[in-house]
Amino acid sequence: MDIVVENLTKIYGTQRAVDNISFRVNTGEVLGFLGPNGAGKTTTMKAITTYLYPNEGDVKVGEFSILKQPEEIKKRIGYLPESNPLYQEMPIIDYLEFVANLQGIEKSRIRERILEMVKLCGLEGEKHKKIAELSKGYKQRVGLAQALIHDPEVLILDEPTSGLDPNQIVEIRELIKNIGREKTVILSSHILAEVEATCDRILIINKGKIVADGTAESLRKHAQGKEIVKVGVDVEGQDVSTDDIFAKLQSIQTVEMVDIVHREENTFDVQSKEGASSLKAIFRMCVSNGWTLTELSPVETKLEDVFRELTIK
Amino acid sequence: MKQIWVISKRELQSFFDSLTAYIMLIAFLGFSGLFTWLYGSDIFFVKQASLQAFFGVAYWTLFFFIPALTMRQFAEENKTGTIELLLTRPVNDWQVVIGKFLATLLLIVIALAFTIPYYITVANLGNIDHGATITGYLGLILISASYVSIGIFTSSISNNQIVGFLLALAIGILFHFLFSFLAQGAGGIFSDVLYYLSISTHFESISRGVIDSKDIIFFFSIIFIGLVSTEAVLQKNRS
Known part of the structure; x- marks a missing residue:
């Protein structure tokens, strides 16, 4: 019914x-x-x-x-x-x-x-x-x-x-x-x-x-809009600083913004431009430099955040 | 009809479960027994084979007891919120109101039925006026129904049992003796109106064995107005 x-x-x-x-x-x-x-x-x-x-x-x-x-x-x-x-x-x-x-x-x-x-x-x-x-x-x-x-x-x-x-x-x-x-x-x-x-x-x-x-899924997507991924890089002993990796990530065309999460572990939050995905580009960038990706995972907006954003006004 | 009975049965059961029914029965039979047989202007003092003494006592005890029975009927449901569950079942407001009304009235009738031995005893003592006795009982039932209807209404307007009790008593006092008291002081048509509104006027004529349509209309009007008002309160609470 x-x-x-x-x-x-x-x-x-x-x-x-x-x-x-x-x-x-x-x-x-x-x-x-x-x-x-x-x-x-x-x-x-x-x-x-x-x-x-x-x-x-x-x-x-x-x-x-x-x-x-x-x-x-x-x-x-x-x-x-x-x-x-x-x-x-x-x-x-x-x-x-x-x-x-x-x-x-x-x-x-x-x-x-x-x-x-x-x-x-x-x-x-x-x-x-x-x-x-x-x-x-x-x-x-x-x-x-x-x-x-x-x-x-x-x-x-x-x-x-x-x-x-x-x-x-x-x-x-x-x-x-x-x-x-x-x-x-x-x-x-x-x-x-x-x-x-x-x-x-x-x-x-x-x-x-x-x-x-x-659905819970669609609400999260809707609130999020842009793709955010957590990226971890292992430089395999090369003499590369965190800032170098940061610059390379930033130079990818589809990337809008990069945040450094942990300097020692070389982890970053990478936000793509509206409607674009940077996953493949990040992977290729690492391969071409001879680095290993230790992490590449989407960051999900929590339902709590969606709820707060919608109801706190 | 079946729904009304389902509701009445539960109400009656809750009177017995909460001991209210037993306290009411014992107190009612105790009071009426004492004043009918042992004390004051009892049967042996009056030296008449009549139940007038009993009717006089019952007239007063019911006046006090009925508000105590009806006070929780809606107030408790309003307070705990069970009214919401009850009214979202396939029943309408009327079935709920009438179910509760009948449950209390039935308890009073049970109490009155326990006094039938008084009747049998007095009938054996002398020449009792059977007609007047039966109409006396009928009068008590009509008065009870009126007070139950008033009590259910006052119980419905708040979620506080004490408010329900006191308000029922206050309205009861008007009909019970205040109107007839005021009628003595007032004059002309005003006095007639007040006399008509007094329950004691109507009870006296019924317990003497006279059933007049104007008495019946009077009691049924009170019952009707009480129940209609209760239903109106239920409707108002939902809008």
């Missing part, structure tokens, strides 16, 4: 929390929603789940609109809100049964579905406990179980790994990845590594507007 967000606007008082954003998520895609706190991630997700009424615009989940057929959407969507709210006084099994009943799962299948969820979310050891007695990580699993119990076609997860320890984070990420193969998933986070590890596509939102949309 595709999700299509059309010109969504949500105003709180005088602040435009979400400002006329539009995007599309295709079936089988895991979309990562990135942005600083207060950027409008949660508001957008709440609108998709039909909880918040937008001031303008619409969201279509499959063929259904949040304005016209919210009930149809609610049947097909699984939602894990940011704070993972649960009825603390209820035992896990009772809570899942309550959810299953509300989601309209057939009576005969409820038990089987609950057991499947308990197994899938790793709650077997805890299933007879009350939710209040669980640790934060296990509560998060209950949150996932309630979102998945009716086998929804669309999953909206707001910061699904917040408050978990590193082992649990890895487990939950795996779980989301597996689930994401057949379903449409939107997950928000402000942990960049997480989004990079789990999502097919990334949407960066800042001050209610979309500032970037693409």
Whole structure:
């Protein structure tokens, strides 16, 4: 089921929390929603789940609109809100049964579905406990179980790994990845590594507007623009100073700028001119001088840098 | 209909899980039992085979107990955010409001059902007016429904249970005795309006065995206004 967000606007008082954003998520895609706190991630997700009424615009989940057929959407969507709210006084099994009943799962299948969820979310050891007695990580699993119990076609997860320890984070990420193969998933986070590890596509939102949309790879490329490579040279005993190598590198036609990284090791950062690549030229230069290349690796812009550049304005 | 029952069942379960239900039942039966049989103008003092004494006590105990039952129903969900999960399920606001309303009312009906032995006992002691007793119970249920509806509304407007409780009590006081008190001082049409707004006026006539459409309309209006307002609050919180 595709999700299509059309010109969504949500105003709180005088602040435009979400400002006329539009995007599309295709079936089988895991979309990562990135942005600083207060950027409008949660508001957008709440609108998709039909909880918040937008001031303008619409969201279509499959063929259904949040304005016209919210009930149809609610049947097909699984939602894990940011704070993972649960009825603390209820035992896990009772809570899942309550959810299953509300989601309209057939009576005969409820038990089987609950057991499947308990197994899938790793709650077997805890299933007879009350939710209040669980640790934060296990509560998060209950949150996932309630979102998945009716086998929804669309999953909206707001910061699904917040408050978990590193082992649990890895487990939950795996779980989301597996689930994401057949379903449409939107997950928000402000942990960049997480989004990079789990999502097919990334949407960066800042001050209610979309500032970037693409794969992690394409975002990095886009931010980088010019090729930067790290070059290491071994002069094989010749009497050549670092400055000589520097001059030779600088004289390559496609090279725009060279930085010396380490004098002793003869390593340099070489930036090429817009759209050009200097890799072959550097290699040939070394061969013709009788030097050995010890390193020739592209320097990647980190997603952190992309994120900072886009959201700090 | 099925969704309403699913919600009611969970609410009722949570009353029993949190011990609220047991405390309410014991306190209600204790108070009403004490004043019906043992103390004050009890049955043996009045020397009439009638449950008027019980109705008088129940009238007051329910007034205090109901806000204590309803105060957490929405306030807690607003505070923890569970309301968001509830409203993103395939249910509409109305089913949630009515589900919660019915759960509390059902608990009151259970409490009242435990007093049926009083009725049987008194009926064995003398000639009880069966009609007036049945309408008396009906009156208590109508009053309870009105207070539940007010309590659910006040619970929905904030995420603080105490605010919900006190506000429900404050609104309750108006209907419970303030309107009739003011009516005595006011004159003319003003006095008539205030008398009509007083719950005690309507309860007295019902517990005497008189069922008048204007009493029924009165109670149903309060219930309706309370529930509609609650639904309006839920809608407002989402826009």
